[in-house]
Amino acid sequence: MSYPAHVRATLVLGLPLVGGHMAQMAIGLTDTIMVGWYGAAALATVTLANTLFFTLFLFGCGFAWAVMPMVATYAAENDDQKVRRATRMGLWLSALFCVVMFPLLWWSEALLRLLGQTPVIASEAQVYLRVLAFGLLPALVTMTLKSYLAALEKTKVVFWVTIVAVPYNALANFALIFGNFGFPELGLQGAAIASLSTHVFSVLVIVVYIRRFVPEHSLFQRLWKPDNEMFAQVFKLGVPIGLTSLSETMLFAASAIMMGWLGTIPLAAHGIALQLASMTFMLHLGLSNAATVRAGNAFGRKDWPHMARGGIVALALSAFIAALTIVLFVALPEPLIAAFLDPDDPARADIITMGITLLILAAIFQLVDGAQVVALGLLRGVQDAGMPMILAAVSYFGIGLPAALVLGFVANWGATGIWIGLVLGLTVAAVLLNNRFWFQMIPNLSRLAAPAANA
Template sequence: MTYPAHVRAVLTLGLPLIGGHLAQFLIGLTDTMMLGWYGAEALAALTLAHTAFFTLFLLGTGIAWAVMPMVASYAAQGDQVSIRRATRMGLWLSLIFFALTVLPLWLSEPILLALGQEARVSADAQTYLRVALWGMAPALGVMVLKSYLAGLEHTRIVFWITGLAAVLNAGFNWVLIFGHLGAPELGIRGAAIASVLTHAVSLAGVVLYARAKLPEHDLFARFWKPDWEMFGQVFRLGWPIGLTNLSEVGLFAASAFMMGAIGTVALAAHGIAVQLATAAFMIHMGLSNAATVRAGNAFGRNDAGHLVRGAWAVIAISVAVACVTVAVFVLMPEPLVGAFLDPADPDRAAIVEAGVSLLIVAALFQLVDGAQVIALGLLRGVQDTRVPMVMAAVAYWGLGLPAAWAFGFGLGWGGPGIWLGLVIGLGAAGVFLMWRFWSRAVPQAEARPTLA
């Protein structure tokens, strides 16, 4: 394939995945915006609660990300049985992980207090998490099945199901947070109930599609029966991905706790800026998933040329997206931050001022944030996850986190200083992971014999 053909193929596969990630992001964004209009204190509590929930959730999604390259590789080999086995054991592992998350989410208030968060905000965050934790199981199940479908290049349905879920979540939030249509006004608890309902609807949709359109895989027949060999394979590939996810989200979680130590206004501004930066990141994440699938196909066929040309195509698209994002963040930060807040909120001006400064810093890491997640997608496609895990941990925790603390508190730069630490961590990860792909993964692929 030529480079233009690779670009078209990446976009054909990636655009629905990008749309699906953006729709998934809209679920969290809707919670943030609606509770921002409900009150600054509720927004601060949601920021902590989302941080805690998604720290664990992204650790669990390592299993889902492992299913994607495995399914793509097995599909390239025509191995339908292994596709079913890998997906089923991915679901098993996700259920086990959910069981392990119940206790820390249920007892989140004392953990947050120990981390220096304000008492009222910590209590409200626990109120949210004691409801939202029941959405963890369906959310992880959705991620596994989305990875299964993406590995088979059934990406449009992923977009449509997630888009429908985002619309339903907005409706559930409107009714349950503010008490419309005769429902009680539940505030932050209503947002949690809405999230659980949304994850449940999403799971039902993706299961129905898999059973109707891909009956040959029969994913749920004898679901209770263990398959320890494949269980081990999925776990061995997935746990480094989960820890890599944890390293990155942990960096942002730590930054949220640092912002909470500064105050409620700083934490609310951080929550808004993270939402906006995450919106841009979701585009790169969709491209990364496309890179995983196409690299997985090339890996399954031992086609090094396809791997290299596809990698350059997805990198070029990611760079173009990053340039557009930088321009948006730099040219119009105030309207973006202000959209999250009630005009009558007494803290609005202070939150907007703090959020604008954070968004300008966020513009600095767009290129490197895209580079590191694209490199991770390519490396996962060739089933290289352990060394990238170590590289990511060193970049995020060995460099980014100490820099955030030093700039934010040691030098007294506050919120912008903490975010400069994020720039350093993400930048180092981008350099390390791209080096790993081009210096190790590509030469190893070129040394493998090409399948006829």
């Protein structure tokens, strides 16, 4: 397959995934904007609460993301039974993860206070999280089923399921946060109820679709039946994937906690800048998912040259997106940040001033953030998860987090220093993970294939 053909194939598969991730982030963006209109203090609280929730969510997504390369490989081998078994055990492990993590969300105030947050913010965040705790299960089930569909290259469905949820979430927020359409004004609790109902709505839509249009795998029949062998395989791949995601997420979660030490205004500015950076990251994540599926298919067929060319194309597309994002963030920082704030909020000017600096730093890490997540997608496609987990831990805990602490508080650079630490951690991760795929995995796979080719 030529490079232009690889570009077309990657875009056909990846653009709906990009759209789905963007729509998913639009849900979070809607939450942030509407809560920001409700007040700067509320925005700071939701920023902190969502940081904890999504840290656990992304850790739990390890099992969902393990399903994607496994199903892609089994589909390339035409093994429908293993497709079904892997997806079911991904659902099992997601459910078990929710049971284990529920108490942490329910009693989150003590944890947040232990991490240095003010009693008021910690208490209000717990009110929010006690509602959203019930949304962890439908959110992870939705992610697992989306991974299953994406691996089967039914990515348009993934896109439309998420798109439908966006207006639903916006209306629910508008009704419950501010007390419209005859509903009571519930503020932060209303935002949490809206998010919970959106997660439930999404999982119902995707289950109905699979039962109606993908009946060949009988995915939900005898779902209760254990499968120890496949359970162990999904667990073995899913745990390091989850821990890898947790490493990066913990770096950003720690940055939010450190911002909380600096006060409400830095935390609110951080929340806005991170929300904007996360939106653009979804573009790279969609390409990463496409790279996982295409590498998984090539892995099942043992077609290493195809895999390498596809990887080059995914990285090139990611770099192109990063260049466009850098221009946007550097050229228009103030209007982007102002969109999140009530014009009458007394803290608005201070938040915008700090947010502009953080958004310029976010522009700097666009290229390396895209490069590291695409490399992760390629490594997952060949079911290599153990070493990437170690490399991510070294990058984020060994480099990024210490740098953020030192530059933010020892050097007294404040919020700017914390974000420079983020940039350093992501840069090291991009270098190490790409080295792992291109200079270790690809040569090793090619050598393994050489005896078969010569036979």
